[in-house]
Amino acid sequence: MGAVRTKRMPRAVREQQMLDAAVRTFGQRGYMAASMDEIAELAGVSKPLVYLYLNSKEDLFTACIRREAAALTEAVRAGVRRELPADRQLWEGLGAFFAHTARNPDGWSVLHLQARTHGEPFAGEVAAMRAEIVAFVTQLILAAAREAHRDPDLPEGEVAGLAEALVGAAESLADWANVTPGVTARQAAATLMNFAWSGLGNLMAGRPWTAPEAAH
Amino acid sequence: MGAVRTKRMPRAVREQQMLDAAVRTFGQRGYMAASMDEIAELAGVSKPLVYLYLNSKEDLFTACIRREAAALTEAVRAGVRRELPADRQLWEGLGAFFAHTARNPDGWSVLHLQARTHGEPFAGEVAAMRAEIVAFVTQLILAAAREAHRDPDLPEGEVAGLAEALVGAAESLADWANVTPGVTARQAAATLMNFAWSGLGNLMAGRPWTAPEAAH
DSSP: OOOHHHHHHOHHHHHHHHHHHHHHHHHHHHHTEEEEEEEHHHTSSSSSHHHHHSHHHHHHHHHHHHHHHHHHHHHHHHHOOOTOOHHHHHHHHHHHHHHHHHHHHHHHHHHITTTTOOOOTHHHHHHHHHHHHHHHHHHHHHEEEEEETTTGOOHHHHHHHHHHHHHHHHHHHHHHHHHSTTTTHHHHHHHHHHEEEEEEEHHHTOOOOOOHHHHO | OOOHHHHHHHHHHHHHHHHHHHHHHHHHHOOOOOOOHHHHHHHOOHHHHHHHOSSSSSHHHHHHHHHHHHHHHHHHHHHOOOTSSEEEEHHHHHHHHHHHHHHHHHHHIIIIIIITTSTTTTTHHHHHHHHHHHHHHHHHHHHHHHHHOGGGGSSSHHHHHHHHHHHHHHHHHHHHHHSSSTOOOOHHHHHHHHHHHHHHHHHHHOOOOOOOOHHO
């Protein structure tokens, strides 16, 4: 941690240290309350150096969102073997998602809580990542429908809604798992799989829940 | 809208007009970007009057959160007949939830997006409301388990996780329904019921999804 060693670091390495410190500070304090002084101190560098490398608090926050969004989607993508049946792909994807958010609670807080409420360009960055994950889940649901030979019975709008529901459930469970002692990433994935797949599985098998007005 | 008529209004009525204007402004612009000038103008009153009645931007925002949280929980509570079976209660509760969030998109944005990211006391206000809704859903799931005589097979942590998943799915679907043309409150409720209840129903019937490692 000495100044001499720090000074010899290549720019890319030091930039990552700044981003590590920034993600931690933004994630724990929130975007508005986080100070550049605190981030520089945590990164072990001077504040002017942070500005030299990352330009402004806004740009630093954007860089954090981009790095954390890329890491999360990459973790989910790498966790899924696309040749497996749809339910196995979802299980692996959820496992990778909860493992990553559990290992990176501050990054998750930046993406899910901070980035969405401070206007553009932050909200747009994270909306693009979320759209990518929703698209991935939508493809899984469509693949499951094909496997069950039930495409025509599941209208496009319904599939989109199911994907939104599943992603929202995963977001909520990740928040919960990160603050609830004793809940492992695997348990969170199993809970959501139980909730989601048994439900989707029924849908695919042509057993939807029936609204009372329609039934009587 | 004339000054004379406005001046004769009782304080309670005028305060509600200020809150209406504030919810709309906070919901559409975000807490930070919303200005007291804009809120006063939209409410048709002077800015000093807003300060006189609501004290500060912080207090005004807190009052908005409280009013919108109370209205949402009241709408859900009023929509549910507690004597019905658990799935019917959930159906009615979801119907009331999506109808309310569709009618009050700015209030929903204040609660779900704005209130959670600007620190205390705002986050605490909305966390209390969310905890109340999670508790309600938890009770429904436990009631469903009792109806299916399966209490012992559904551990407490699993029920808590299922309730978090369901509430997160509802939040995500409400966001989605509010920005997706042609999605009605009833459709959103039916999609979530399909997703959630068929899944929970399977769980209650002792048919959980089985993780591959456990199955082989």
